[in-house]
Amino acid sequence: MQIAVIGAGAVGCYYGAKLLRAGHDVTLVGRQAHVDAINARGLHFESAEFTGFVPARATTDVASLTPPDLVLFAVKSGDTDSTAATLKPVLKADTIVLSLQNGVDNPQRLRAILSQPVIAAAVYVAAEMPGAGHIKHNGRGELIIGASPQSEALAKLMSDAGVPTAIADDIDAVQWSKLINNCAYNALSAVAGIAYGEMFKVDGVPDIVTNAVTECLAVARACGVSLPADLLDKTLGLAASMPFQQSSTSQDLARGQPSEIDFLNGFIVRKGAEHGIPTPTNHALQVMVKLVERSGSRRS
Template sequence: MIGEAEVRICVFGAGAIGCYFGGLLARAGHDVTFIGRPAHVEAINARGLILETAAGTETVAARAAVDAEGIDRPDLVLVCVKSADTETVADALAGRLGPQTAILSLQNGVDNAERLGARLGREVVSAIVYAGTGMAGPGHVKHHGGGDLVIGASPASTDLAGLLTKAGISTTVSDDIDGALWTKLITNCAYNALSAVGPASYAAMLETDGAREVMLNVVRECEAVAAACGVTLPPDIVDRVMAVAGRMPAQMSSTAQDLLRGKPTEIDFLNGHVVRKGAEHGIPTPTNLALTVAVRLAEQGGPSTRAG
């Protein structure tokens, strides 16, 4: 049960976000099992998870598996997979959850918790991640900055926030999770694609002539679409978005990391989502469309075309 000294946790998606937050929970003494790709699974099972932060590098004990077969009624599931894999994860978890299992979606995009909940027939809590992380090797996660979580309100949210905060993950509960999700989505829309087509860190990206203007156009389009969707955004949304580079200057977006590794991106659930919603409401989103297409073209080209 959430709130006990040791909580059984399944991290579905042993990528940078999953390994970072799962690593902090394992370091705090919880029983953590990662579900991920073979290379990460083998490394974690062989010597634990390497957790690299500004405070130093340490190895934390954890287990890992390539599928959910061994998962049996965990107390908490952190879903950290790409948005395109949401339904696949829901199907893998079906029948393996207990009646009190809490599910937390730490995914990009604004509708993953809704999609998971619809597939599983139970409540899923949304979480917004404000952390810069990357994989430095198999079973080796590196933290670049940030690390806070905002989670939606639910009967389990107070206990979840307490559990996470005790593990060193500053967590707050929001009564307006839709506004928080869209704020994070807009931040991703402003940074991810530009960082990817560079490829460039956030600081380097903002030093490029015209980048700020492009980002401002992205934000303005997103604001219009959010308003049409009935979402209230903070009045200082532009300042919030622009401040991210100062907090995480060395960070390269997850979209950039995906392209450099030759992996599919989540662009269709970021700028692409804004384009689709804009079309539904008759709102032009030319900048978001251009960035979506640019990333799709880069995906088709593969990593070899960006290496030179």
């Protein structure tokens, strides 16, 4: 199968590497430094099951792609619209676009631009890019995708490549649950440059997480989204299951890249304002990250 990974960062490179190792024809589209490293020596894939270089093809130019059968769309939320517009002329009528992005509104934004099938996904992988063309897998890796006529075949393809993939009838609830996890953890991890396990050793962090989640749940209810009753407990327990993981927002700030905070806590703040729901904790977390972005104090 001809597959394009649009946004070859930690998430895109992890799933791209899994598909490459399963024998698929994968092209990675990413930043120049990563592209140069991958084309020179392959994708450096580091995980518990395999460490080595995976032969791969990479480019910075979406327009140069052979029309793919499947797109793994993994760009940052702020780049969704512009990247989709660039991608549109390259796609076949039946190309499947799988959104592997944070937040909850990217699939809708993609569907407004593309006529191809767009499938939403919730991504559960701990991964990072320690250097150019180097993906390090720290744990998990499963996907939950939305129901569609193409979803069973897609789930089989991903599962056969070693990516546990389930289909959810209510993908909105799944994505909102993931969004709430991100709202609880990403900003705190990012501002301190600290992993989840160490973060929870600081007095007051569980209280901040609880307040952020409580606000998110109120906003979700106002938006008509039904979420599990134990979501707060599960969110508080996430640090124990991923103690060494830093958030994607933390990784963005360390690399001097714009974060997605406006599409995480900022999304909750906007939706809260629409529905008259106060979201002071999420607003404070959003502003904290924006301050660190402005100062550049986390840049490596």
